[in-house]
Amino acid sequence: MKKRTLQRGLSAFWWLTLIFLYLPLAVVVFFSFNAANSAARFTGFSLRWYERLLGNEQIISAFWNSMVLAIVSAVLALVIGCLLGYGMYRHRHRKLGWLIVLIYLPIVLPDIVFGISEMAFFVSIHRYTGLLQPGLLTMIISHVTFQIPFVALIVYSRLVGLDPTLFEAAKDLYATPFKRAWHFLLPTIKPALISAFFLSFTLSIDDFVISFFTSGPESATLPIYIWGAIKKGVTPEINAIAALMIGAVAIAALMSLLFNRQGQR
Amino acid sequence: MSHPTTVAKTTDQGATESRSDSAQQSGERERREPSSIELKGLHKRFGKHTVALDDVDLTIEAGEFFTLLGPSGCGKTTLLRMLAGLEEPDAGHVCIGGQDVTDIPPHKRSVNTVFQSYALFPHLSVRDNLAFGLRMRGDSKKEQRRKVDEVAEFIQLGSLVDRPVDQLSGGQRQRIALARALICEPNVLLLDEPLSALDAGLRGQLQVELQRIQKRLGMTFVFVTHDQDEAMVMSDRIAVLDGGIIQQVGPPNEVYEHPRNAFVARFMGHDNLFAIHASGDDWVDTELGRLHIDPAEQREEQDGWLLVRPETLELNAEVPENYNQLQGKVMERLYRGSRVEYRLEVAGVTMMATASNLGQRLLNVGDQVTVSVCPDDLVRVAS
Numbered sequence: 048m049k050k051r052t053l054q055r056g057l058s059a060f061w062w063l064t065l066i067f068l069y070l071p072l073a074v075v076v077f078f079s080f081n082a083a084n085s086a087a088r089f090t091g092f093s094l095r096w097y098e099r100l101l102g103n104e105q106i107i108s109a110f111w112n113s114m115v116l117a118i119v120s121a122v123l124a125l126v127i128g129c130l131l132g133y134g135m136y137r138h139r140h141r142k143l144g145w146l147i148v149l150i151y152l153p154i155v156l157p158d159i160v161f162g163i164s165e166m167a168f169f170v171s172i173h174r175y176t177g178l179l180q181p182g183l184l185t186m187i188i189s190h191v192t193f194q195i196p197f198v199a200l201i202v203y204s205r206l207v208g209l210d211p212t213l214f215e216a217a218k219d220l221y222a223t224p225f226k227r228a229w230h231f232l233l234p235t236i237k238p239a240l241i242s243a244f245f246l247s248f249t250l251s252i253d254d255f256v257i258s259f260f261t262s263g264p265e266s267a268t269l270p271i272y273i274w275g276a277i278k279k280g281v282t283p284e285i286n287a288i289a290a291l292m293i294g295a296v297a298i299a300a301l302m303s304l305l306f307n308r309q310g311q312r
Numbered sequence: 313m314s315h316p317t318t319v320a321k322t323t324d325q326g327a328t329e330s331r332s333d334s335a336q337q338s339g340e341r342e343r344r345e346p347s348s349i350e351l352k353g354l355h356k357r358f359g360k361h362t363v364a365l366d367d368v369d370l371t372i373e374a375g376e377f378f379t380l381l382g383p384s385g386c387g388k389t390t391l392l393r394m395l396a397g398l399e400e401p402d403a404g405h406v407c408i409g410g411q412d413v414t415d416i417p418p419h420k421r422s423v424n425t426v427f428q429s430y431a432l433f434p435h436l437s438v439r440d441n442l443a444f445g446l447r448m449r450g451d452s453k454k455e456q457r458r459k460v461d462e463v464a465e466f467i468q469l470g471s472l473v474d475r476p477v478d479q480l481s482g483g484q485r486q487r488i489a490l491a492r493a494l495i496c497e498p499n500v501l502l503l504d505e506p507l508s509a510l511d512a513g514l515r516g517q518l519q520v521e522l523q524r525i526q527k528r529l530g531m532t533f534v535f536v537t538h539d540q541d542e543a544m545v546m547s548d549r550i551a552v553l554d555g556g557i558i559q560q561v562g563p564p565n566e567v568y569e570h571p572r573n574a575f576v577a578r579f580m581g582h583d584n585l586f587a588i589h590a591s592g593d594d595w596v597d598t599e600l601g602r603l604h605i606d607p608a609e610q611r612e613e614q615d616g617w618l619l620v621r622p623e624t625l626e627l628n629a630e631v632p633e634n635y636n637q638l639q640g641k642v643m644e645r646l647y648r649g650s651r652v653e654y655r656l657e658v659a660g661v662t663m664m665a666t667a668s669n670l671g672q673r674l675l676n677v678g679d680q681v682t683v684s685v686c687p688d689d690l691v692r693v694a695s
Contacts, residue, residue, distance in 0.1 A: 215398050216431035218418040220445035220496070230448065234435045 072293055079286035096287040106288065109272035113252060116183060116268060120190035121247035125240060127191065128198025135199065136206040150196045162260030165189045169261060182263035189261045190254065194247040201307070205239035238306040245303035249296050346532040347409030347499035348374040349395065354404035356390055364390040366556040372534060377526045379535045379543040382553035383579070388536045392502050395534060396425050409499050424493035425502040430485045432477045438488055439473050445496040463495040483514045503535045507542065519545050540580050544568060552576045573694045574617050583664050584620040585693065599661045603636045604687040617693040622653070622666040624689035627675065631684040638683045642675045658683060
């Protein structure tokens with residue numbers, strides 16, 4: 048009897064957790080379809096807020112900024128992080144664990160500290176050289192910076208999970224170093240790379256604080272736009288943006304998970 | 313040199329006959345001559361203190377099934393990896409087919425390896441795994457397909473070729489790994505304990521099959537194992553290694569019957585070694601007392617070991633006068649079906665004796681027994 052009570056309690060706890068996690072999201076999505084301009088009263092189903100989004104140039108521009116930032120930074124982080132992950136694997140016997148700690152440190156720092164330091168750094172470079180004016184480029188650099196360790200770790204853990212003799216088998220079967228990378232290494236870690244890409248993409252879309260400090264006047268992303276807009280109160284329009292972002296991030300995160308699992312099969 | 317070439321030629325014909333019609337139609341494949349291997353003064357050290365190989369000199373004939381045998385850490389795998397090019401010697405030279413390949417990287421050596429873990433590429437199908445070496449080498453698509461079909465026929469892979477790698481059993485993986493290495497028709501095939509992960513029945517079956525394949529192709533095989541039975545069954549010659557040093561090289565019967573030192577004797581499974589205190593023209597003094605030996609076994613050194621093979625002992629038998637005779641007592645009996653093993657106590661020392669089970673009355677524990685052995689069967693072994 049006692050055991051069953053415990054199980055019921057745990058099950059209830061689990062449902063409660065889920066409710067706190069997902070109910071707020073559901074509320075936002077629900078009210079994004081509200082016909083009335085209210086976040087409290089649902090008067091009927093309507094897509095008018097989504098239509099309004101398409102007509103709002105600021106939002107469209109913020110959307111494109113977000114996409115360019117996320118895709119470009121994720122691709123760059125993928126290339127650099129993949130090289131780093133492979134390097135860590137190749138030299139794993141040399142005890143390079145401190146290296147990953149070193150690149151991990153900035154991202155375990157509070158975002159605001161990381162964001163402010165990046166900003167200060169870019170501002171001083173700009174002052175002395177005229178380069179790196181705050182804008183999309185500086186945002187891309189800082190996003191790549193915090194995505195690299197995630198990519199490197201995903202690639203590294205995939206490589207460590209491989210039978211090391213596979214590398215030797217490729218050598219033994221006449222593959223030159225370039226052919227080994229192209230016909231063996233990349234196809235073998237492809238799922239990990241795709242997973243890492245979607246994770247980086249999600250991290251970039253999600254990020255507000257670091258973007259906020261490194262952006263310029265022309266490079267507001269969706270989270271930055273929302274931040275500015277909610278000063279006037281939460282409108283159903285904001286709900287609509289939020290709903291779309293929830294959808295996009297959920298898909299990207301799911302893809303990341305899916306490919307990561309496929310790779311570990 | 314003449315002997316292995318003839319082997320290659322005759323087995324070549326055998327292989328052609330047994331190959332399928334389709335393979336014959338597509339033209340006789342141009343077979344490379346098997347290569348001999350020469351190792352000169354190979355030295356390898358890992359870290360400061362571990363010597364993996366200590367000045368190893370070794371010649372392996374072309375077309376030979378050669379086995380490197382020894383306990384783990386004896387250097388046998390390091391030696392094999394040097395042949396593949398996966399390990400670089402600190403000193404010395406590796407020559408394959410008369411060419412010095414010491415500084416040639418693995419992907420440029422006409423040598424292929426069957427790895428202990430099989431190392432099949434998980435992202436590729438069985439067919440693509442088989443074709444990998446050909447593809448990397450730049451064979452045409454058509455050529456690749458033909459060779460895959462041919463090797464699938466030769467190793468009798470059947471429908472395995474179209475299966476995903478992760479659905480294969482251990483034995484099936486083993487065959488694919490072998491086929492993947494053979495398909496490239498290397499001058500030398502290296503096998504790194506390829507059977508150690510299989511269960512005993514399958515292992516026995518594959519031992520015979522591997523040996524047959526080697527004889528049919530006439531290819532030089534270098535095989536690494538720690539299992540002396542496996543080594544004896546399969547090899548033309550065996551090199552026994554310990555501590556990075558080759559202890560003995562020879563055909564299986566020579567290594568088994570005339571081990572050069574106590575290590576080789578023990579590793580080949582001999583338990584009956586008795587310390588020699590003194591020796592003369594045709595006798596030795598051991599823990600067992602004075603025994604007559606073949607004068608040919610006479611050595612310069614006074615000490616060493618006397619090897620008494622359990623299967624050469626005769627129990628309670630009528631024997632010629634020149635035989636050594638000892639009195640003993642049965643301490644233990646191990647019934648093995650085709651043979652019976654007895655643990656005896658002779659002159660206060662333990663001695664093993666094996667008798668073929670020919671239906672004679674079995675001895676019982678506690679029985680007194682007369683042990684006889686022909687002087688010719690006693691072998692002196694250096695310490």
